Amino acid sequence: MEAGIFTRIAQLCRAREERLSERWRALVSASLGGRVPETQVDKEQREILDVLLTALALGAGRDIEAEPYAELRALLMELSRSRAQQGFSPRETAISVFALKGAVLDVFDQDGDAEAFREFVAFSQLIDELALLTFETYARAREEVISSQAEQLLELATPVVKVWDGVLALPLVGTLGSARAQVVMEKLLQTLVDTGSEHAIIDITGVxxxxxxxxxxxxxxVMAARLMGAECIISGIRPQIAQTIVALGIEFGDIATKGTLADALVLAISRTGVSVGGDLTKRGR
Structure with missing residues (x-):
């Protein structure tokens, strides 16, 4: 019974396909505020509509997971991912599907087809399911975008700089959480390997x-760096931080600490065997 209703809906839509496409495009273009060219919207929606009507004509029911809807699901998921990457909102993305109901209703209403109007309820529920698929795909794609951006920010916030032959500096700014700490460790160790450096300064002035x-x-x-054959110096130990470390009973053991990055740099350079007397900019030349 339901398959017959959808088959009839498909036939009616095919007979009015041009008007239906135009109305659907107008509704979606308005919701997107002109940020997507109408030619692109028209191409996307004509392809979606053709695949949808083909599936309905084949007797596909309301189950969007059914095989006849496979190509349609792929099109809608690709559209959702594209909208998420372009920065569109969930509403702007879902309206690309929801607006089809309004377009079909407008066309049927103009033709005064009472029977088709009654059958529209079943068709409307199908469109709702497709719109939910679009929204779910959008949410997953947006999470992937946010996760990727977070990783990029962590990379940008963790620069490892070569300040002298065999000496690296890692200035930390902001909170050092578990995720960022892992990035810090991996980036420092990799740079130690890439540069062959044996000394690293971890500056926490900005923490x-x-x-x-x-x-x-x-x-x-520091321990991981030692396993790679490198020694670390921690700089930026301000009076408040020193008091906190003592109050917490934290032991840095034999790890060298300095109050400023400049002091740490002098110590690191001296460990390379370079004499550090006079103007630092003239040393090692």
Whole structure:
């Protein structure tokens, strides 16, 4: 019974396909505010409409997971991912499907087809399912975009700089959470390997506070560097941070610490065997 209703809907839509496409395009283009060319919207929707009507004509029911809807699902998922990457909102993405109901209703209403109007209810529920698929795909794609951007920000916020032959500097700014600490460790170790450096300065001047967790992250990074044959110096130990470390009972053991990056740089360069007397800019030349 339901398959017959959808077959009839498909036939009616085919007979009015041009008007239906124009009305659907107008509704969607208005919702997108002109940010997608009408030619592109028209191409996307004509392809979706053709695949949808073909599936309905084949007797596909309301189950959008059914095989006849496979190509349609692929088209809608690709559209959703594209909209998410372009920065469109969930509403603007879902309206690309929801607006089809309004377009069909307008066309049927103009023709005064009472029977088709009654059958529209079943068709409307199918469109709702397709719109939900679009929304779910959009949400997943948006999460992937956000995750990728977060990883890129972590990379940008963790620069490893070669400041002298055999000496690297890693200036940290902001909170050092578990995820960022892992990126810090991986990037430092990789740069040690790439440059063949044996000394690294981890500067925490820009870290607002040092608690037990932050201290543990720093210690793990230093230990990992030692396993790679490199020694680390921690700089930026301000008076407040020093007091906090003592109050928490955190032990840095034999890890060298300095109050400023400049002091740490002098120590690191001296460890390379270069004499550090006089103007630092003239040393090692």
């Amino acid at each position: 607002p506070a040092v608690d037990t967790q932050v201290a543990q992250h720093l210690l793990k990074t």
